[in-house]
Amino acid sequence: MSRTMVIFSVLMLLALPVLGVSTAAADSLDITPYEIIAPERIQQEPFRPRAWYAERGGVEVQEPSLICLIVDLDSQDPVYLDSVPVWKIEPYDTIKATFDEADPAPAVYEITFWAENNWPINISYPPLVDTFYYKVGITETPVPGEFNLDPVSPDPTTRSVTVSFSLGHPTEITLSVYDLTGKTVTRLASGTWKQGRHCVRWNTSDAPPGVYFVRLTTPGFSASRKVVLLN
Structure with missing residues (x-):
């Protein structure tokens, strides 16, 4: 090993306690989120993301950051990112993280919670990921009497359903059905x-019973409607 590498290794060992990592537990950092408090699976109001975290490595962790990321499932674009700094977390302690308010556009989202040490390196094994619907059935920029997505009919149903919608002018559209996981x-x-005005039939014969969402998206407008399939 070269002299430079030796000096670098010694400096890193000396720096570990300052970075919040004991030399005996440098590989034991584990602050993992285990329960999402907010948002709800179907969230209709602006909210502050909240989750419970637990220290599971049995070591004191100094100055970790608890992080929340929200991504639009359709576009895969991040729409929200916030970090909550913490002075320290004791071994096996739990902590509730509350992030800044989120008010994204109506859509289907994936939310992820995780923690980083102050290097920063991920120390959640694994991060906590879930899907939620925001302002279902509420349009982003509605134009009364022009753009509209009607309630799905019939609902609930055991057979095919009709999806009716209106467009105020010729436009690109996407009309999709999602399950509760956002798939x-x-x-x-x-x-x-x-x-x-347009009508589209959805043949539900291949879909198992459950709750689904039909979403209409155009440039400048989107809306979602819930439909329940019975046995």
Whole structure:
């Protein structure tokens, strides 16, 4: 080993306590989120993301950061990121993290909670990930009497359903069905559609019973409607 590498290794060992890591537990840092308090799976109001974290490595961790990220499931674009600094967390202690208010556009989102030490390196094994619907059935920029997504009919149902919507002018659309995990079940329509009223049938024969969401998206407008499939 070169002299330079020896000096670097010694400096890193001396620095570990300052960085909040004991030399005996440098590989034992584990602050893992285990319960999401907010948002709810179907969230209708602006909210402050909240989650419970636990120290599971049995060591004191100084100056960790608890982090929350929200990503639009359709575009995969991040829409929210916040970090809560903590002075220290004792061995096996729990802590509730409350982040700044989130008020994204109506859509289906993936939310992730994790922790980092002050290097920063992830110390959550694993991060906590979930999906939620925000302001379901509420439009982003509605134009009364022009753009609209009607309630799905019939609902609840044991058979195919009709999805009706109106467009104020010719535009690109995406009409998709999602399950409660945020997974796309089927795409009912896409491409450029003309102005006016339209109806699309969803054949539910291949979908298991459960709660689903039909979402219409155009540039400047989106809306979602819930539908329940019975046995």
